Amino acid sequence: xxxxxxxxxxxxxxxxxxxxxxxxxxxxxxxxxxxxxxxxxxxxxxxxxxxxxxxxxxxxxxxxxxxxxxxxxxxxxxxxxxxxxxxxxxxxxxxxxxxxxxxxxxxxxxxxxxxxxxxxxxxxxxxxxxxxxxxxxxxxxxxxxxxxxxxxxxxxxxxxxxxxxxxxxxxxxxxxxxxxxxxxxxxxxxxxxxxxxxxxxxxxxxxxxxxxxxxxxxxxxxxxxxxxxxxxxxxxxxxxxxxxxxxxxxxxxxxxxxxxxxxxxxxxxxxxxxxxxxxxxxxxxxxxxxxxxxxxxxxxxxxxxxxxxxxxxxxxxxxxxxxxxxxxxxxxxx
Numbered sequence: 001x002x003x004x005x006x007x008x009x010x011x012x013x014x015x016x017x018x019x020x021x022x023x024x025x026x027x028x029x030x031x032x033x034x035x036x037x038x039x040x041x042x043x044x045x046x047x048x049x050x051x052x053x054x055x056x057x058x059x060x061x062x063x064x065x066x067x068x069x070x071x072x073x074x075x076x077x078x079x080x081x082x083x084x085x086x087x088x089x090x091x092x093x094x095x096x097x098x099x100x101x102x103x104x105x106x107x108x109x110x111x112x113x114x115x116x117x118x119x120x121x122x123x124x125x126x127x128x129x130x131x132x133x134x135x136x137x138x139x140x141x142x143x144x145x146x147x148x149x150x151x152x153x154x155x156x157x158x159x160x161x162x163x164x165x166x167x168x169x170x171x172x173x174x175x176x177x178x179x180x181x182x183x184x185x186x187x188x189x190x191x192x193x194x195x196x197x198x199x200x201x202x203x204x205x206x207x208x209x210x211x212x213x214x215x216x217x218x219x220x221x222x223x224x225x226x227x228x229x230x231x232x233x234x235x236x237x238x239x240x241x242x243x244x245x246x247x248x249x250x251x252x253x254x255x256x257x258x259x260x261x262x263x264x265x266x267x268x269x270x271x272x273x274x275x276x277x278x279x280x281x282x283x284x285x286x287x288x289x290x291x292x293x294x295x296x297x298x299x300x301x302x303x304x305x306x307x308x309x310x311x312x313x314x315x316x317x318x319x320x321x322x323x324x325x326x327x328x329x330x331x332x333x334x
Contacts, residue, residue: 019083020083021080021081021082021083022080022081023078023079023080023081024042024078024079024081025076025077025078025079026073026074026075026076026077026078026079027075027142028075029142029143029163029164029165030073030075030143030164031073031074031075031077031164032072032073032164032168033072033073033164034069034070034071034072034073035055035060035062035067035069035070035071035072035073035079036051036052036055036069036070038073038079039051039054039055039060039081042081043081043084046084050084051084052069054082054084055067055068055069056069059080059082060079060080060081060082061079061080062077062078062079062080063077063078064078064080094127094128095127095128095132095133095135095136096133096136097133097134097136097137097138098133098134098136098137099134099137100112100113100114100115100130100134101113103157103310103311103312104308104310107162107163107303108161108162108163108165108166108301108302108303109159109160109161109162109166109301109302110134110144110159110160110161110162111157111158111159111160111297111310112130112157112158112160113155113156113157113158113312113313114130114150114154114155114156114157114158114294115155115315116153116154116155116289116290116315117152117153117289118130118152119152120146120149120150120152120158121146121149126152130146130158131144131145131146131160134160141162143161143162143163143164144160144161144162145160145161145164145167146158146159146160146161147159147160147161147167147170147171147174148174148246150294151249151252151292153264153265153266153289153290153292154183154290154292154293154294155289155292155293155294155312155315156183156293156294156295156312157181157294157295157296157297157310157311157312158294159297161302163302165302165303166302166303169302170299170302173299173300174246177244178299178300179297179298179299180242180296180297180298180299181242181243181246181294181296181297182240182241182242182243182294182295182296182297183240183241183243183251183292183293183294183295184230184238184239184240184241184291184292184293184295184314184318185238185239185240185241185251185255185262185291185292185293186236186237186238186239186262186263186291186318186321186322187236187237187239187255187260187261187262187263188235188236188260188261188263188270188273189235189236189237189259189260189261190237191229191232191237191239191260193227193229194228194229194332195226195227195228195229196226196227197224197225197226197227198224198225198226198227198254198255198258199222199223199224200216200223200253200254200257200258201216201217201218201219201220201221201222201223202214202215202216202217202220202221202223202247202248202249202250202253203215203216203217203219203220203221204221204248212248213249213267214247214248214249214250214252214253215253216253216257221245221247222245223245223247223250223254224244224245225241225242225243225244225245225250225251225254226241226242226244227239227240227241227242227255228240228242228332229330229332230331230332231322231328231330231331231332232328232329232330232331233325233326233328233329234329236263236325237260238322238328240295249267249268251292252265252267252268252269252292253268255268256268256269261273262290262291262292263277263287263290263291264277264287264288264289264290264291265290265292266290269290280324283325284321284324284325285320285321285323285324286321287317287318287321288317289317289318291318291321293312293314293315293318294312295311295312295313295314296309296310296311296312297309297310298310
């Protein structure tokens with residue numbers, strides 16, 4: 001549409017080309033997801049509010065028709081994506097590609113051993129995480145998504161799906177309680193029981209500084225962890241935690257609320273003890289991280305239907321700390 005006050009640029013300065021809408025054909029791997037989630041994933045750096053605005057306004061079309069944000073894409077759909085302005089900082093190729101120790105990989109799954117101190121994804125003050133680094137390292141990957149998450153301070157098994165069908169299948173398994181996730185953790189205190197169930201309701205909240213926290217609170221989400229004693233020393237105990245539910249910070253809060261804080265936990269732990277652990281003494285070595293490691297997962301392969309159990313060895317820094325404690329007072333029979 002021509003505007004009355006249009007200014008014709010000099011012939012020596014050709015008018016800049018206006019951004020054009022893109023037309024994208026949905027593949028089988030992209031099918032099944034909601035249009036809003038699809039746009040949020042491909043429009044990196046575009047504010048979420050803007051994505052929902054162009055959906056509401058009808059600027060996004062599927063097969064030339066208007067759709068709402070709940071529409072689920074089908075293979076072969078042609079999506080019209082209007083020109084969108086991307087924030088300068090987001091458009092910079094600042095994410096360094098990285099690979100991580102691979103525990104299993106096939107056409108459907110990638111399972112890695114995540115180091116402690118590395119976030120699984122960007123956000124909350126973190127520019128990028130494992131998923132962004134893996135995508136940068138694998139530019140030809142058509143699909144790569146996190147199946148679940150680990151806290152930044154937690155090391156160990158992290159599952160990623162290389163096909164949408166695998167992602168959907170594994171999410172169903174987790175929702176139906178068909179997966180078995182085990183963690184190794186070291187706690188402070190005189191742990192007594194060989195096997196102990198902890199069922200405490202958990203409530204999520206945000207601190208005044210904007211940090212995510214969890215507390216035990218009546219009316220919170222039902223949460224259940226089973227702890228097994230593996231080894232015990234005078235002041236510490238090595239436990240295996242079996243998740244029956246998968247709430248945020250579940251293991252950490254269940255243990256701290258029961259009087260057994262995880263060593264090195266900077267959110268729910270014994271802060272005075274954590275400071276002491278930074279340096280070795282006559283009775284033990286130093287520990288400079290949270291002692292929580294996702295060491296085993298059992299699930300059904302989404303394509304073959306066969307059961308799989310994957311293990312991640314205890315990190316060297318945790319193993320060294322264990323050795324420094326000397327012979328345990330008790331060792332569980334396995």
